[in-house]
Amino acid sequence: MSLQRSPLSKDLKRRLDTVLRDIEAELRESTERGEVANYIPPLASIDPAKFGIAVVLPDDTTLLAGDADEKFSVQSISKVFALTLVLGNRGDSIWQRVGREPSGDPFNSSVLLELEKGIPRNPFINAGAIVVADILLGAYQPRETIGEFLRFMRFVTADDDIYIDHHVAQAENDSGFNNAALANLLKANGNLDGAPAHVLGVYHHYCALAMSCRQLARSGLFLTSSGRNPITDTRIVAAQRVRRINALMMTCGHYDGSGDFAFRVGIPAKSGVGGGILAIVPGIASIAVWSPGLNRHGNSLLGTQALEMLCQQMNWSVF
Template sequence: MPLDFNAIFAEILRSIEPDRGCGKVADYIPALAAIDRMKFGMCVSLENGDTHCVGDAEERFSIQSISKVFTLSMVLRKVGDDLWKRVGREPSGSPFNSIVQLEMERGIPRNPLINAGAIVVTDHLVSDFGPAAMIDELLNRLRMLAGDPSIAVDEDVASSEASVGARNRALANFMQSFGNLHNPVEETLAAYFSHCAISMNCRQLARAALFLAFNGRDPISGKQMVTGEACRRINAVMMSCGHYDNSGDFTYRIGLPGKSGVGGGILVVSPGHGSIAVWSPGLNKAGTSHVGSLALETLVRLTGWSVFV
C-alpha cells in the first residue's frame, strides 16, 4: 500500500511544533547568522520520480557539509580505493573541525566527512580538474541530477566562510606539513569553501541524492553515478560518520545513512525506498539540525524505513 505522505507530514508537523525555533544557528559564519530558526522544510524523493514536500521545502539554504557526500562520490568515481591511502573511514568522535586527531595520526583525517577529510577529498579533485573546473563539474552533476540548472554557489556565503576560515586553514596547512595536501592551500580551500556554499532547497537536494538509494544508479535518468560498491561505501560512511560526534545518537534514533550541514540541512538515504532532505536552521551542540532530527525520527517511525527493521 502506498504511503500517505499528507498524513505523515501532518504528524511530523505536530511532533516538531514544541521544538520549532530551538537550537542555535551557525552564527560563526556571518552570512548564516541571521537565518530564521523557525523555518522548516522537508522533501521525500521516490524511485518513480514523485516528490512529497512540506513547509519551506522550496526555500534555498546553504547545504554546507552535505556537499561532502557529492564530492566523495566524485572522488571515488575518479580514484576509487586510492582515496583511502590519504583519508580513513572511522568515526572521529570529535568536533567536525578538530585538529587534535590529525597530530596523533600524522596528517591522515579519520574520515572524508569531517572538515579535514573533506579538504583532502577536495584536494584530490583539484588535482584532477583545477579549483574552478572542479566546482563547475560538481554543479553540473547536481543540476543534472536535480533537473534544475539554477543550482549555484552562494558567493556571499563562500566569501563569508573564507573570511572566518582560520581553523580550516590550520587543518590544511597541518596536513600539507605531512605531505597529505598536494595543491596550494588557498587553491584547495577556495574550492572547499565554494562547494560548502552551494545553495539548494529540499526538493533539489532530495532529488539529487536519489542515486544513493538505488545502488549508485539514478532511477529517473538511468545514469550510473557511482558503482554499486562505491554507493554502499558512501552510505556506510554516512551512517557511521555523517554527523560528527553526534553520529552514534543519530544512527540510534533514526537508523539511516545521513549527512548534516551547519546550514541546518540534513540529507538522509533510505536504500530501496528514496532520499529525504530536511531543513531547519537551529543546530544542536554537534552542529546537526535539532528539529530536522526530530522530524526524521518521526518519519522513520511512520514509514518503517530504518535499515535495522
C-alpha cells in the first residue's frame, strides 16, 4: 500500500496545490468533454466547460482550483450519505434487502432486479438507492425524511449553506419514468414498504442536493478518518461501517465503469450524473471534482481524468 498516513508537510501541501492548478489548466484546454445528462432538463443546460476540484485534508487545509465554489447537483453521490444515515439508524439489517456486489449493468437497469427477485445488487445503483430511500422513509412523511437528510448533510459538512434544488427534484419526478418502473418492480417483489410515489419523492430530493466541490470534499472527511470528522472531532458513524462504505465505493461507485476506475485511479469514489465525483484517500484527503460532461458509463469524463492525474502525481492508491 503506497498511502502515506502521516500528516502532509508544508512542502507536500505546496506541491499538491501546484498539481491541482496544473491539472485544472491542462483540462481546461481539453476538447473532448463528454456529454451532459440531457435526460434531466435542468442538467442539460449546464455549461460543459465548467471544471472544479477541491482537496480537504484532516487538518482543515483546503486546496481549490477552477470552479470549486460553484454549486452543482450531486445526484448519485448523495447515495453515499443516505447509506451512511441508514447504517447509523438501522445497522446491518439493511443487507437483507440490498446486496453488496457490483452489478456490471448500467445504473438504471432493471434486468438483474427482475432476475434476482427484487433484491438490488448494491445500494449505489438506482434500484438499491430506492430501497435505501424506502428504509429512510419508514413510517415518516416524505417531507420529514427529506428534512432529516438535509440536516445530516449540514451536520457532516458543518455548513448550513447546503440546500436541495427543488427545481431539479421536480424535474426528476416529472421525467423519472425508469425510476418509477424500478420502484414498482421492487414493490411487486415485496421489497418496498412505502408507496412508490412517496419513496421516489424522497429519492429524487436527496439526488437534487446542491453542493460545491469545497462543500462536497468537506462532507467526505469522516470517510478518511474512521468515521469521525477530524475538524469538529465528532463521530459520524462507526469505523467498521466506514470501511464497508469505502469498499462499496471502490467496487460499485462508478456503476459498470467501477473496475476501470479502480484500475486507473485506485481509490474509493462515488460519481453522479451531475458530473461530480467524491473520492477518498483513507487517512489523507477527501477530494471532490466536478465536470458535467459524462462518459459512456454516466461518470464525469474529465473528473475521472483529473483524479487519475492527481493520484499518479501524489502516489495515492489503496493498492
